[in-house]
Amino acid sequence: MRPSTLLSLALAAAPALVSASTRGTLGFSLGDKTADGKCKTTSDYETDFDNLKDLATLVRTYSGTECDTPQNILPAAKKKNFKVVLGIWVGAQDSDDTSTNDASFKKDFAALKKAVPGYEDVVEAITVGSETLYRGDQTGPSLHNYIGLVAKQFKTITVGTADSWNKFADGTADDLFTRDTEDAPLVTYVLANAFAYWQGTTAKEAYKTYFDDMSGAMAHIQKVAGTNSDKIHVINGETGWPTDGGSDYEAAKAGTDNAETFWQTGVCGMLAWGVDLFYFEAYDESWKPDSTGDNGKAMDEKHWGLMTADRKVKFNTTCPY
Numbered sequence: 001m002r003p004s005t006l007l008s009l010a011l012a013a014a015p016a017l018v019s020a021s022t023r024g025t026l027g028f029s030l031g032d033k034t035a036d037g038k039c040k041t042t043s044d045y046e047t048d049f050d051n052l053k054d055l056a057t058l059v060r061t062y063s064g065t066e067c068d069t070p071q072n073i074l075p076a077a078k079k080k081n082f083k084v085v086l087g088i089w090v091g092a093q094d095s096d097d098t099s100t101n102d103a104s105f106k107k108d109f110a111a112l113k114k115a116v117p118g119y120e121d122v123v124e125a126i127t128v129g130s131e132t133l134y135r136g137d138q139t140g141p142s143l144h145n146y147i148g149l150v151a152k153q154f155k156t157i158t159v160g161t162a163d164s165w166n167k168f169a170d171g172t173a174d175d176l177f178t179r180d181t182e183d184a185p186l187v188t189y190v191l192a193n194a195f196a197y198w199q200g201t202t203a204k205e206a207y208k209t210y211f212d213d214m215s216g217a218m219a220h221i222q223k224v225a226g227t228n229s230d231k232i233h234v235i236n237g238e239t240g241w242p243t244d245g246g247s248d249y250e251a252a253k254a255g256t257d258n259a260e261t262f263w264q265t266g267v268c269g270m271l272a273w274g275v276d277l278f279y280f281e282a283y284d285e286s287w288k289p290d291s292t293g294d295n296g297k298a299m300d301e302k303h304w305g306l307m308t309a310d311r312k313v314k315f316n317t318t319c320p321y
């Protein structure tokens with residue numbers, strides 16, 4: 001992974017994409033299941049929003065079909081004055097296949113066509129694909145074709161994508177910012193996920209890695225997009241740190257104190273820099289089974305919430321600046 005650079009270098013790297021005078025907007029990744037693994041209802045989302053509203057009024061979700069998320073969340077968002085980023089899942093296809101026939105995509109796209117009309121004003125954006133480039137499921141050009149299809153359908157809604165920061169920094173995503181046609185318009189809404197935790201940094205040093213990741217993604221997009229770069233909104237799509245009960249990853253140690261350290265330095269710093277971000281995640285997802293980490297070890301997935309499953313904040317979230 002990229003070595004950390006000084007914050008001042010990070011700040012200098014991406015001037016056109018960051019408005020230094022405006023504080024970034026905080027949003028949250030929001031799961032679609034309750035602590036016992038049942039699909040959330042509209043009323044569950046209303047309670048979620050009531051508990052988040054002093055911190056943020058923007059959330060992102062991931063699937064168009066799992067748990068009927070769009071149908072259930074949009075009425076709650078409308079009632080509670082929240083904005084929602086909806087997701088459309090895109091699966092795997094051969095790297096030389098640029099058709100837009102993926103089955104998950106077709107299902108999620110159809111679900112959004114049904115759920116969104118009447119709620120356009122609460123949809124902040126639609127993201128097509130979630131780390132499809134990182135997984136190697138899509139190429140830049142094939143993903144761009146999917147995004148174009150959705151943009152054509154939802155003409156009044158911003159349509160973009162979410163992927164790991166390094167796929168924006170290493171050129172994999174360049175087609176999104178260099179091709180601007182009717183079928184594949186310039187992509188202007190970019191969620192770059194960046195977890196210093198998964199890069200195995202200590203909580204104290206993590207903010208440097210986090211800033212370096214985001215500035216690397218921004219600087220590369222700015223370079224390839226040229227004069228179009230001021231139309232492109234680069235947002236940190238996910239960041240976070242597991243609290244007590246979570247798993248360690250190399251030098252990145254889970255713990256509530258460490259999560260607070262990362263919040264106060266990384267999250268607060270990123271917002272102060274003027275970058276919008278989504279914290280992963282709002283609430284613990286106690287129903288989640290362990291996964292296998294990049295290090296081959298069982299990884300706990302239940303303790304990433306800023307709040308517990310019963311919606312209590314775990315640490316001091318007031319930013320020092």
Ligand SMILES: *[C@@H]1O[C@H](CO)[C@@H](O)[C@H](O)[C@H]1NC(C)=O
Nearest residue numbers: 264315316317318319320321
């Ligand atoms: C919470 O953090 C802020 C910013 O660092 C600090 O000013 C405040 O004193 C803290 N509050 C408590 C109760 O520790």
